[in-house]
Ligand SMILES: CC(C)[C@H](C(=O)O)[C@@H](O)C(=O)O
């Protein structure tokens with residue numbers, strides 16, 4: 256049997272430290288015969304810039320395209336604030352998303368019961384929260400052209416970004432959201448600004464049509480994006496699946512994550528379209544949190560979001576549902592036992608470092 | 621002495637009910653000789669559409685342009701969901717902003733101590749919160765061209781919105797934020813997505829330059845808009861003035877407002893550039909909340925945001941700082957006494973209706 260291939264892009268800051276914990280887990284699973292992963296590693300972000308002068312090399316792009324799944328750590332840091340725009344760390348991530356066609360970004364916002372008190376929101380507002388934000392990831396203002404800064408005759412500058420959406424881009428991400436809602440609580444809230452943006456008008460029309468024609472069993476609501484942000488803060492449990500565009504998804508999913516008090520715990524999956532022949536989707540898995548350069552190298556990083564991202568890979572790319580479930584349970588158990596990295600500890604609680612947290616999760620297997 | 625002219629646009633939903641309370645207060649102040657306002661009234665939003673088939677008539681636009689200040693209630697409601705795009709209720713507000721040149725939108729997010737428990741956030745996270753969001757209001761994706769939906773050859777539709785910012789648009793809103801910060805705690809946080817948007821790159825550069833060259837005494841930070849949303853939820857007291865563009869400002873100011881538990885209490889001001897000859901700014905004042913069609917006509921509307929918006933008019937358009945202060949104190953006192961409209965009542969607390977709240981505030985004068 257052909258091995259399943261994983262391409263690891265740890266990136267910058269705490270990326271390599273949290274990825275190391277995943278590597279340990281993969282080695283264990285392979286040894287036990289539970290998985291049969293072949294691993295390769297590459298550079299992305301600032302670390303790629305330092306080595307190759309670009310945010311990701313062509314060789315690593317080719318490997319990402321060939322792999323069954325990409326595990327991505329995090330990119331960026333003050334060290335690269337001054338690099339040319341096209342080489343900034345984020346450009347590596349954006350190119351991966353675009354060239355792999357990863358149009359569907361799944362961002363669960365789950366409040367781990369053991370951590371409800373770590374939220375800035377009242378316990379009853381977030382306890383048991385389990386919502387999923389489905390964000391369009393390869394369109395909108397992130398990639399639309401023109402995207403430029405020009406100098407005008409009077410010496411002023413004029414910057415332009417372009418938000419573009421076509422019918423099929425909206426249809427395919429809507430289907431992802433509706434399909435996921437069917438396996439959850441059967442509700443989709445579609446967020447846009449149709450009162451101001453033409454892309455919001457089209458978004459609203461297309462989502463309505465797909466909902467009516469293909470998912471009569473899913474309850475669809477439309478909500479203005481600004482109100483959605485408000486409602487996430489006011490009463491987040493009203494939502495099941497939130498469907499939204501690239502830019503609103505960026506902001507709304509960060510709010511969702513922060514509500515839970517579990518930012519260092521939250522994974523995400525970015526998926527492409529199923530291949531016509533094989534049915535396989537290109538996929539990239541990454542934590543919702545960033546590269547946290549301020550704590551890199553201190554052992555304070557929480558590896559759980561990265562480990563849970565690997566769990567999503569087991570589930571979505573390799574169909575290893577049971578194993579993914581075991582990994583999630585292992586995480587819940589170490590939390591239940593009171594293990595805390597610094598980011599999720601309450602005042603006075605003892606903390607463990609990145610390695611100890613990774614090892615504790617492994618020990619639950 | 622020429623009277624000061626106020627043009628009232630109550631709008632839809634609860635708009636007329638909350639505006640009526642302001643009218644009562646103005647009549648009282650005029651009678652006492654504390655002010656000398658001449659009032660005129662017009663239609664905007666759905667009510668203008670019902671009367672004239674447009675979101676605001678040319679006659680009312682002319683009156684808005686001629687007035688010293690506009691007081692605006694709220695627009696919109698399900699009744700007008702199906703009207704042509706250019707006539708939708710919001711179009712009236714957007715035209716007012718654009719044609720009056722109201723580029724500077726000031727949205728305070730204040731947590732009234734008496735209401736800290738009404739927030740979904742923990743009391744210590746929001747108690748005493750006092751931040752100001754300065755939102756650019758006449759540029760960006762709200763007004764950039766092209767803004768259209770076209771049908772492609774293959775029958776698909778393609779929607780485009782365009783985010784545009786020029787140097788001077790950013791400079792003038794930055795100066796407003798820096799000036800306001802000087803009179804507060806001397807800190808500006810400028811939020812954009814420079815890692816993805818060229819308009820964010822230009823925004824960052826121009827704000828940095830204005831800060832360095834003209835406001836060396838104000839502390840300037842730059843924050844990515846998605847992180848800003850997160851930080852507002854995590855620890856909002858870290859901010860003093862947040863400076864941001866039209867679209868991010870729409871979302872971030874709604875988050876800010878919702879944090880406080882005082883959404884029904886928060887006013888806003890939208891200001892134009894000072895006239896070269898008279899130094900006067902065009903101005904519109906409106907509550908942060910919407911038209912709440914579900915409670916219109918029930919007496920449940922909270923008039924405080926509308927009354928406080930009139931307070932901002934006293935302060936910013938007419939220099940009546942003492943009187944504005946008295947109005948703010950009156951509001952704080954009725955809250956201190958325990959008066960609550962439904963939106964700000966805790967479970968079990970007695971409530972008063974719109975009129976009783978307005979009358980109680982007036983009685984404090
Ligand atoms: C790093 C950045 C380009 C990225 C984005 O804006 O999409 C990040 O904020 C995210 O949400 O994944």
Ligand SMILES: CC(C)[C@H](C(=O)O)[C@@H](O)C(=O)O
Pocket residue numbers: 450451481710713714870
């Ligand atoms: C009504 C709508 C057009 C408006 C906006 O998007 O600016 C509103 O949400 C606001 O924030 O004032």
